[in-house]
Amino acid sequence: MTSHPRLSLAQTSRLVARALGMSVPDLAASFRPAVWADLPALLALRTRVLGGDITWDDQAYLAWRYRLGRPQAGGGECWVLVRQGELLGMVGTQDLVLRCDGQACPALSLMDIMIQPELDSVGLGVWMNLAIQERTTATLAIGANANSIGMVSRLFDTLPNRRSFVHPVKLGHFLRKRLPVPGLPHLMAMGLETMMRLGRALLLAPWLPSSIQVKPWARLDDALNELNAQLEANDVVHAERTPAQLNWRLLDNPRGASQVWGAWSKGRLLGYMATQLTPLDDGRQALTIVDLVVRLPSGLPALRVLLWTVLEEAWRHQVEYVTMTSYRQDVERELRRAGFRQQAHQFETLGWTCRDEGFKALVASRPDWTLSEVHTDRV
Helix, strand or coil, X not given: CECCCCCCHHHHHHHHHHHHCCCHHHHHHCEEECCHHHHHHHHHHHXXXXXXXXXXXXXXXXXXXXXXXXXXXXXXXXXXXXXXCEEEEEEEEEEEEEEECXXXXXXXXXXXXXXXXXXXXXXXXXXXXXXHHHHCCEEEEECCCCCCHHHHHHHCEEECCCEEEEEECCCHHHHHHHCCCCCHHHHHHHHHHHHHHHHHHHHHHHHCCCCCEEEECCCCCCHHHHHHHHHCCCCCEEECCCHHHHHHHHHCCCCCCCEEEEEEECCEEEEEEEEEEEECHHHCEEEEEEEEEECCCCCHHHHHHHHHHHHHHHHHHCCCEEEEEECCHHXXXXXXXXXXXXXXXXXXXXXXXXXXXXXXXXXXXXXXXCCCHHHCCCC
């Protein structure tokens, strides 16, 4: 874990307030959770910043993602800074509970940081991050982009990057780009894809017990709670998952629902996996493993059956490849066994802050977390 000299909220407040022509108390008072009446301004800011990258119903997305003054809605707050009725910036949060060695810690995952373009150099994004950190016990920065990676490294204790894995399924597009010979890439792809599928069967099929059934899980229920309890025995930092939270996150997402698979034996849930089809260019698709939770090592057979299931689903949908981002070494060993290969990805960062020194010390001795794409906003 790498610690950086922590920027001071007090000093940053003075600098940002001066740049915005506000007093420090007015700056603090102008930062608040968004309400429904802020929605038009939020949509306008996001259109200005994201432009043509918005390919979904953004109003439906914000209404799903954030509470916006509605106590029973959303999965977190959208914080806004408003000066004299003008929206200057926003930052979103997702509520989490981290568990380690029987102890729990409330946390917020930060996302959706956007600033009016003319204020990019003011330091408003840094200030909003620090203001959120001041308001909660722990904050997480899961993943980054070219604009935010520098800020993450300055404001959070950075851990080693999460790891990205890919398993190719269809090879035609890849080969056509490298072998511009009519007909040849198609023939080669057919042969190589068949060999890969046979190889997968040889690697995984002998280890798939018939006592484990994998079936679609239409709506997650209390069976998940028992799995959560089992995970407490694992030497990992466990991001708590509840049925209500996952139904909201995986199944009700207006930007694309996931398919959830449960691995069962004699009526007992051994683990689950969520997948989502991701559009690529030219009408092609990839399959992303959004979440994968199995208690290990006892659940190793269930993990192998789930991986077999996702690779067969990928073949059925004729996707280009399957991807997964992980922070668990025991899961990653099985990914490699199943034919996944690790890819370098500079933006799969993981940073956090924690004001509970006891919990922070517990986490410092754990190299593995159950974090996945279900805890990010990149869906």
